[in-house]
Amino acid sequence: MFKKIMLSTAALALWTLAAPIGAQAADLLAIITPSHDNPFFKAEAEGADAKAKELGFETLILVHDDDANKQSQLFDTAIARGAKAIVLDNAGAAATTAPVAKAKAAGIPTFLIDREINETGIAVSQIVSNNYQGAQLGAEEFVKLMGEKGPYAELVGREADTNAGIRSGGYHDVIDQYPDMKLAAKQSANWSQTEAFEKMQTILQANPEIKGVISGNDTMAMGAWAALEAAGRTDVIVVGFDGSNDVRDSIMKGGIKATVLQPAYRQAQLAVEQAKLFLDTGKTGVDEKQLMDCILINADNAAKLETFALKD
Template identity: 75%
Template structure:
């Protein structure tokens, strides 16, 4: 009888130990499943980021695309880079492509402050967040981020340098960007906020060259024919500044002060060569990378940790610091 009780006790003890071991294994498996679920939740379902910009023939926009693509690939994403050529209808089709491809996010330098709103809303409704760079849209709450250079601050820097170079007097020309582009108006306002304080500064012509080098050349040719005593030209971007400088040289004019805006390598070289006198750097490459970083954070956590509208300061570029400028960023 004693042996039976001992056998029963030993059997019971074995069953208990086995039960504890099974429970431990089950608990471990459950913990492993929970860890896997958390890791899965932190990983975006799609690994495609669509980058949409204006034409890469403008080095500024190419720099944006390159910066975004490099950062996205470094973070483990695939990239589809598209060009809308400032055509809102074409841009709309590209948003449709991003939606059809079930993109994780869209990085966009847009084709119009008003014209882009519907596309951003459409992407949002499809569960795809948009991160805007360089140009804002005229609504808030639809894009996750709108990261742009402080164009007004930058234009004031350019305007102040222009006035100084002009000796606070003389006839000048302003070439503005695409009229539908918010930045064109902001930069012009920033320039005039400074220049208009000097009564001896006389604007003899103001025309849009639509951000184009060839158009700037053509417009300046016509302006020079009517105004041989031009002392300076202030431009809404570097591409137009290059066109203006070429027209000035072709006309045989000397000592005309040209100031641009963007911080391109072409204008850097022109400044170092003694032609164009100054530009204003807006850090396009870094802004594009920042947008991708915020997209990655948003996809993983549901928040960028930043306000929607973010302004990044611009830097005046002259002969003193032009050597540090490289592809829309300053070398250390």
């Protein structure tokens, strides 16, 4: 019987101290992600968990809440528990190199998903969405929906997250080609729906003329849309990034206009498959850095979207 284990950091520490050596799993896979309050990260954990069980692993599912110190503690827990491998969506490109290197020194390979780190050669795999390509898709749709003109706002993700900068750069490499598109406001909402709601309210008060909002992820897009609805500004065009079910539903109701699907569930499963292959053979057969292309989601194909994957 396979076990799915979700414990607080404190409980894990106590369990680790109390557990006898013989209680360590022979084939334990640690899955570490940001908070499952965000459906994207929940889908990652569920995808990795399902594939791990299919391949014969026991799983240890942990959440770092985008806290680098907590992430380091969770790596210590995984090492103490005798994990064979770690699948990780990290808590910061710079802050993550040290714990990944520590795990490597302990003989535990790490397989990164969604977010890169600043170094190569310490993780076995870095499987990420082609954020630049996806951002360009989203920006092209945004420009078209805006009629190539008008003031707009941009909501950006966490500064410590490499993806935030890549997506913003991809957006602007497209949008900035259109001189009648005017950036009225650009603020970070740290990937948060609540923060995006508050930032959108402030932006609207200062810039009531805005006609569009392009967001670094769907969670912030949902927060922005809620603020726009509350202000009676459902005329404002909103485009997100991730491909969440929440934004799918909004698109189908005529709310948010588009998003960009990054295959979170499949990415996580691919990381587990590569972990299994590496543990069995000592190699994955592919490069460390791997890009997965994104797909534009709008009213034409939103009905096919389910849990960060397109149905046939």
